[in-house]
Amino acid sequence: MKNLDAVGDLKDLNYLALHSISKLPLHFxxxxxxxxHLRILLGGREHIQEIEENEIDDLEISRVRGFHDLSNIANFRALTRLVMEDQIQLREVSFDREMKALEESYRWWLIHYGNARLNGGNILTIVSPEHREYDDSDLLYIHRLNKAEGWWVSQFPHRLDLFVPDSDELYFLIRLPEMNKVSFRSWRIFRHP
Known part of the structure; x- marks a missing residue:
């Protein structure tokens, strides 16, 4: 792709979708x-480290072959929406500072939509208290069941499951013990295996 750097001269641009831009620098x-709004679709690249602090509030990275590093997530300080689709090599997203806007967007999603399904499985959510004792899509109910298992607590004392599509794959949060406040800063999102 020629002259991609020239896009950086479009000072009023507020939405950018990049398709199949394998390994071309993104410093522009x-x-x-x-x-x-920034969407990176298809192609192949390992990271987006060239992107410095910014005001992007909607980031989507979908089906980018080889993508495995989002360690600069804190540069997206206004982030309210993060979509990662089919990024099987991305094992961890670590928030090294509080992402207040992202926390608020998750709360908004829970209030307005409550739940979602992905590939036939429930993404765990918070259900109303009167249904919490038997609703297997409730984050707290599943966590309480897990905590009742002694072996589970001994292996995963700080884990909170988010999405378990099948027995071979799960997504979960781990609370970092050194953090004394629950926020996106004190949790890391993992994918297993």
């Missing part, structure tokens, strides 16, 4: 000060 994104 840093010049797009009004950019709010």
């Amino acid at each position: 994104v840093n010049r797009l000060k009004k950019l709010k």
